[in-house]
Amino acid sequence: MALIELRNIRKVFKQGDLETEVLKGIDLKIEKGEFVAIMGPSGSGKSTLMYILGCLDRPTSGKYYLDGKNVLELSDDELSRIRGKYVGFVFQAFYLVPYLSVLDNVILPVEYLDSRYRKELFKDKSPEEKGKEILKRLGMAERINFRPDQLSGGQKQRTAIARALINSPEIILADEPTGQLDTESGRAVMEIFTELNREGKTIVVVTHDPAVASYANRIIKIKDGRIE
Template identity: 50%
Template sequence: MALIELRELRKEYEMGSETVYALAGVDLDIERGEYVAIMGPSGSGKSTLMNLVGCLDTPTSGGYVLNGQTVQGLEDEELARIRNREIGFVFQTFNLLPRTDALRNVELPLVYSGTPAKERRRRALEALERVGLGDRVRHQPSELSGGQRQRVAVARALVNSPSILLADEPTGNLDTATSLEILALFDALHEAGNTILLVTHEDEVAAYAQRRIHLRDGRVESDDTSGRTVGRAVG
């Protein structure tokens, strides 16, 4: 059984008299441990797909099974629970709380899931160590570089040990050298067994994934599983 099973997934928006077909019937299976790049032109449905997979949004129709659990049709509260347990998100704009140190930012998902304070601290420290920020845990976002901020966001995404890491253009706001740093981190996470779905416009970034899915007009246009096209040159 695949970790993610999407069947005829659709997302439509009524805009006045017009209907926008953001997703127009997507069928996908993603296995545990895969590293997948989602590509396609602006407006092709990439973020919509990520938001549905991440249980931030619900489809208009279609089926979604995540880790053996049927997701479509669940109430918001149940979706939030699944999201907290199964999904880690990384966004282009980091989405960290300002004037809040790295440790506290990473602890937050554990606050929402009701983890005791001592355990929270231990796991947040461990996640920050994992992304190479063990020496920056008391720094606030404004006291960190762009790459370090994104690593805090990755630590926050990982702190609940989710079954899948979703990243929507995680290197979109970073320079080339810093992007390579984040991609090297994703490589390490993938090798440690994490499942990663990454949206990108850039072929150079997509080349790190083992599988590249192109969307166009809300549909899967191509699904290339020929493997990664770059060597392990970064680090």
């Protein structure tokens, strides 16, 4: 059974009388442990697809099985729990909370886990310990008490990756993770993803950059709302 299975996913945006069909029937399977790049020009619907994969947005129609569960039948609250548990997001704009330290940004998602799962997940290590460990591994050991505005772009994205990893999710979803980084930092970030994938994490990267996509094992090209 595939970790992710999409069947005939459609997404229509309505703006007044104007309807725009962004996704026009997507069928997609992603196995556990894959490293997939979704490529396409801007406006192709690739980001929308990623948000649907991350249970942050709902398709207009279609079916989505995540780990065998039909997630579109779930309530908003249940979807929130699923996101916290299964999905780690990495965004182009980092989205680090400006008033929290690097470490507190990393452990922020722990706040929203349901308490039983949280206890289970952190029974050996506290969130702080685990957060420090991940940051150390990503070369951020000396920056744990810094504020986001004291970090370089590459450091910010590494913080964001650490945040995506804190709840040990099955899937890492990254939307143009190198978009605001210089080539060097971008390469470092992609190497982190490669390493995480080697350890068994399922990684989905959305990008328009072939260099970024080249790190993936499989490239899915999307154009005008359809997989090519």
